[in-house]
Amino acid sequence: MRVLGIDTSSKTGAFGFIDGEQVVFTEQVKIRPGGSEKIPALLLEAFMDVGRKLDELELIAVGVGPGSYTGVRVGLAIAKGMAFGLRIPLVGVSTLQALATNIQKCSVLICPLAKSRKGEVYAGLYQKHEGFLEELAPPTIWKLEGLAVALQEKERPVIISGEDLEEEQAYLSSILKAQASYGIGKENLVDGARLARLGWVEWEKNKENQLYTALPLYLRRTEAEVRWEERSCRVDV
Known part of the structure; x- marks a missing residue:
């Protein structure tokens, strides 16, 4: 199946095109705040560079987070617009699950992270089992202290991954020590x-087109929602 994968949930955007088991191209690009709109032009350029066309696509897979509030929304808008225009299905994929596929080791826990706010992180827990990625815990918001304790209690080696996490890794290292890499x-x-490959697997499960149902994976209310609620509940005396 010919599948395009798009993710703009973090500081580094990603897009890739697979044709069956062949990786036609895969690219990563730094995204300035609010700069995800350059992804469509980069996509067109990538297709032209390999002599392929957008209308060859049969499916689009898009990262739904967790991650940057604005980034996830922009990525979904780009992917949905393309899927609608090309009249092909779309599926949403967890960004943390996609991160976890980068780790090839078996017999270890895989804990991908993404920055949240207020000293918290988004984290999921996975392992490779018979060549397939198995989800042990879905994406959740964690205080670093709680995550460190939870991983420590597993008493298994764990690989922690994610972008721009120097401070978080330093803290986790102080608790987990040799248990973590x-x-x-x-x-x-x-x-x-x-x-894209994860999206293909998801599509093959039930052939469900998520063009109109895929939503950002928000694990907390946005600041705008909190402020709106505060204003709505305020009573003038």
Whole structure:
């Protein structure tokens, strides 16, 4: 199946095109705040560079987070617009699940992270089982202290990955010590081709087109929602 994967949930955007088992291209690009809109032009350029066309696509897979509030929304808008225009189905994929596929080791826990706010992180827990990625715990918001204790109690080696997590890794290292190791280089970034492959697997489960149902995976209310509620509940005396 010919699948395009797109993710703009973090500082580094990713997109990749697979044709069956062949990776036609996979690219990562730094995204300035609010700069995800350059992804469509980069996509067109990538297709032209390999002599392929957008209308060859049969499916689009898009990262739904957790991650940057604005980034996830923009990525979904781009992917949905393309799927609608090309009249092909779309599926949403967890960004943390996509990150976890970068780790190839078996017999270890895989804990991909993404920055949240107020000293918290988004985290999921996975392992490789008979060549397939198995979800042990879905994406959740964690205080770093709680995450460290939870991983420590597993008493198994764990690989922690994610972008721009120097402070978080330093704290986790102080608690987990030799139990933890960390992603290296591009293991810490979403790979568009791997995300596309996850989307293909998801599509094959039930052939459900999520063009109108895929939503950002928000694990907390946005600041705007909190402020709106505060204003709504305020009573003038």
